[in-house]
Amino acid sequence: MIKTLWKQQTKLLFRQAGLLMTLLLFSLIATFSLYSGHAIIRQQNLYIDSLEQLYKQDKSELLEAFVDTATAIGRQKASQAGTPEVINYRLPQNAVNRPTGLAILSVGTREVAPFYDRVRTNVSFLNPANGTIFNPLLLFLGKIDFSFVLLYLLPLVVIIFCYDLGAKEKEQGTLPLLRVQGLSDSMLYLGKITFRLALIWSVYLLLQVLAFIIAYMTAPFSLIEAVQWTLLFSGWLFLWFIIGYAFLHLNLSSHANAIALICSWVLMLFLLPNMLNSYVNSRYPIPLRTDIASYERHQSELIWEMRPADLVDSFHRYNPAYTATFVPARDTAHLSRRFVAGYYDLLARRLRKKNEELQRELSQREYTAKRYSSWVPGVFIQYAANCLAHTDLEAQRSFEKAVADFQSEWKDFLYQFQLSERNLRPSDFARFPVFKTAYRSIKLPVMHLLYPWVLGILILITSILLLCLKQKH
Structure with missing residues (x-):
């Protein structure tokens, strides 16, 4: 019986140009979203490549300066090329967060958060690369990428296909004819909705395969991540078909059904977020960073006015490894290398303590947004997609921590020359520390993947129970 009904639905589909145009338009928008996401990630990759190319060029020029000693100017440049201060200024180390393959499908925070940093021995907490995303929704949502199309537009396609499933035959007066052929109302609804589910799911899978191919050409990703992504958004599609199926039992007109489904869409994707x-x-409330700006100016003036001996003592208390090369007559002079190192060290420690207060407030905001996102299906699904694409807040925080650790490593490397009054030789350039980002392996909790499926099943059970109660009365 279902097979016969599916054949009938296939014939009717080709007579309904509106439904075919809906699928075509959805496919075109989804394809454009892949282009949009790919363009954003490609631009970031090109920028990272240009940074690395510029670094190689600057490094090559510094190394060439060691060789050109035939003239007085050449010898002067050669003597300056190896000074730690010049290297720190002219050759900052690049810390980059390259996008993963799935990033083109869900751009997430990569569009609003820094994806690179130029690391020097000192760090400013007002640097844009150390900025913070304040809007909790921006932690999860992005612009028009593939996940946006699946999250917002796929439910609209389901609504267009499902709003008149039960009411159409009643309004056209063909329902008695179908009952004569032995089709019950429940069998009719089930056959029609499963046909549309299979149709739209097939279109989604074709687009998803295309998306995975384009994404893999950008950067590789694991099969597990691809399976998790497909399972997540298949569940999202299933959830919306269940919502459409639940409204069928209310015996509403097609117009009322459409309004109810649109209201559900607005509620889940706009009002709740x-x-x-x-x-x-x-x-x-969002904490202001202006306090840090004024605090940094005030502290920099206070620290600069400190007695050099006191500042150097403060530096040694927190950096005892450098006491072995300490020469009092040389290192306690104002503007000595150790004085400057102590200045930046003390300023960074005070600013870091001040910044921790701000970070605690921001962390509480982020934790609250994440905690209650399970009550907001749209935000929760987008958050899971960002996790799989390594474009979520945790991935950004992991990158920022890696940058902070690398900054400390780079500072220690240069300080071994700077504080012992030694210059670097060309052979020392080969020993520069290298920034490495360790991408965490993503394996979403089972409940994250099953969230839309479980929610859909709960809605289905509830609708069936309400229908049974209605029939009893």
């Missing part, structure tokens, strides 16, 4: 954002903003 904005309510979450409003709650987080009211509970944990």
